[in-house]
Amino acid sequence: MVKSEPSPLYTILSERRKRWTITIASLVTFLSPVSANMYYPAINQLARDLHVPPSRINLTITVFMIVQGIGPFLIGGLSDVYGRRPIVMASLLIYMGVNIGLAQQTSYPALMALRCLQSFGSSTASIVCSSVTADLIPRAERGRYMVYSSLGVTLGPAIGPIVGGILTQFLSWRSTFWFLAIFAGIMTTLVLVFLPETCRVMVGNGSVSPPWWNVPLVQYLHRKAEDHESMRSQIQNEEKSPPPKRPTPLDSIRVAMEKETAAIIAFTTLLFCGYTSVLSTLPSQLEHKYRFNALQVGLCYISYGAGSLTSRWTIGRLIDWNFRRHARKQGIEVIKNRQVDLTLVPVEKARLQITFPVIYCVSVAIIGYGWLMNYQVNLAGPLIMLFLVSHLISGATSTLITLVVDCHVRRPATASAANNMFRCMFGAGAVAGAIPLINLIGIGWTGTMIAFIWVLCSPTLWYVYFWGHSFRKGKEEYMI
Template identity: 60%
Template sequence: MSAQDEKDQRPNTAHAIELGPVGENTSHATLAPITQTASTAPPPPYTLLTEKQKIFTIAMASIVGFLAPVSANIYYPAINQLSKDLHVSNSQINLTITTFMIFQGVAPLVTGSVSDYYGRRPTMLVCLISYMAVNIGLSLQDNYIALIVLRTFQSCGSSAISVVGMAVTADVITRGERGKYMIYSSLGTTMGPALGPIIGGILAQFLGWRSIFWFLTIFAGAMIIIILICFPETCRAVVGNGSKPPPKWNRPAIPLLKPTTSDATNDSTPTTKPKRPTPLDSILVALEKETGALIAFTALLYCGYVAVLSSLPSQLEAKYGYNSLQVGLCYIPYGVGSLTSRWTIGRFVDWNFRRHGRRQGFEVVRNRQVDLTDFPVERARLEITLPTVYLGCLFIIGYGWVMNYNISVAGPLVMLFFVAHTISGATSTLITLLIDCHVQRPATATASNTMFRCFLGAGAVAAAVPVIDAIGMGWTATLISVMWVVCSVLLWGILLWGHEYRRKKAGRA
């Protein structure tokens, strides 16, 4: 029985905190009304995984997702070596980067909806096996055409894995505490862009460019072994809250969670699968009003962000004379800033979620997920996101002008830390809201966001250096900031009218 049905059938109810029995590991929380009737059976827990098991599962999925950003960024320090060995120009090698980003947005259209239907484990394993094979080919090839073709397949495999990994968080974490777990769910996508250039620079300088692809091959192989041995299936269309065993072929060798038949833990809600997936599913998601506006702003935020990051190597080389290894080390403030946002912005997101719950007459119920159609989740998320975006605008302007005047390198790096802290935090909360609105198909919604983000990001990377050469880094950063401020009207529209639109769509207005 849903929370709304309980409310309709039992008008004299009170809202209270259900903490569960003493000693039970019920660390995840959401907001829900419960009755005071002692005989009423409590709803089943959202997941049967313990706290440590949840962290392990999310962290492993995030580390697998590390392959997507690291595959793109680890490649940059080897561009000069590749152009010499393959006897082509740097601009021709840059074409492989453009094709990589384009196909990075195409592949998730298929794998996102497939994983929502068949499960996370089989989709991740197929993608990882194909990704590993492609990297072996890349390490052995010595032809420019082969490089383009194989990099295209590499992009498809890595981006597909990333989308599936992000959906795992929605499978095991309730809406009320997703901000708290941003540190684990975003670990791979946060550290990939920061560590990629460093790893690539070291490998290319001491072992040659082929070692980069051998490194990725070994990493993918290790992830395959971990998934086969102990990574659980989490797709709720397949296993519910973990009380329903997946098919035998979709079980790890060492299961973290053994199915139970206890009435207190069984998920009584039928796990009806969505319709069979098609590549159009992710496109149709983006055509919804609220989702479309959310994806549009997230893509624009990413465009400005990636334009700054992609221009950093050329700026550091031109203004400070840095080599590829030194440039890679300068990405460390970006990685640290992105990482720390999970402890600050993530916790503010959860705090605001609970604050709105109390205003609505709801209290915290640990490890319980209910229908929040009548809860203003858009306002709870965006009241934190919007100030964070505006702070990011100020920081990116500061970064642009201190870089423009060629002051001590400490200036741009400090500003880069704050840019990463605010924009990464804002992006994570926007993706969290996107999943909140599509909790039954999180991978499909994430794939839609990835597609538009990568398509626009490819254009931003291509335009960044020419624009900076034309008007300077300071005015480029100012232009990006103005674009974000103007387009933030999309978020204001979601904040003011998104909840009402979602209720009408659900037929509750």
């Protein structure tokens, strides 16, 4: 194995501070999915109180998902240039104020307008915070940090319906928005006090101090003279990012139109559409087939949450193991807290070799879920299959999103915003059409159709597997 001169430390933060920082950022990403999923149990109460049919309340869900895709597209790239903390703080303050308004509104137009602003604030904060892991963790180690980086995205859809069902059943739909406002206030405080700036354009590997207004309060309280000396000794080893150009919303479109990235985003969108179709129709299926109330429906989402969470310890570890294996094949030594040059490592093959078996397995699992639910077997059957679907789809989606960030490491928020925009825009259509499709052909054939589409379109990723590395090398050589 050929040993080259070691690259600079990827971050000067200790292991404990890295985990703490990623956990705080991940909890912010909790807001977007929990805002969507807490809403479901309250739909009937909202319709009665606002004197509108449930179909009009469902329209606010579709609009929420559309804005969920557009918001980060407009704002996300700013954080790659001007820093994570200012964008996150502004988004959280907007989100907190909007939830207070939602808890007090009494008309359908106000509900519609405020839900759009709620989606904007939560999705923008979530996309920006999802980039913190890319700022702090080198490519070879991202898999094992999935348990921290995906904590909020995992817990949001699982906890949202449970908490929403409890609050709606025992208090009222207004209490769900008060809950979100209080949680946003807590997260705003944590970000203000503890979350450091991680944008590598501003702080590099952490050895460059950000502007005084962008420093967490805890650094003022605990700063010592030796900390400054340590910074001066580390700064000479810092790998500086080139000065960025002024960001525009078109940056996300340009990223999404690159050959390799477009293929990955297209398949990630298909996975998301199929998965959200199943997840969004679970309440209606449980109510229709098992006569469950809002609280019982919410408890069934525990199976989903458990499956999503456990994938971080299985598929997440496999991702890192396979990356190291490919690096060794190229004679590259993977050193902890050091970045690996992806010009030599075929990261596409390293990631997708784990993804392909997962995709084909989840296709089988979603067929099993559909037909078990269709024949109304013992509840344990559909819930076990839901666990497997969640476990596998979370792993596949996380791997593909990691690959997108790997290919755009200098602008992770821009890349994430591009991916999020297409997922949410098409996901909104999938959610709107899921129930009519199930009413037409049944849940069993719906699950079978989703699996068939995934398998039929999987050659999109095989295209990336065989030619993605050469496309990326050609682009990097052109840029040089």
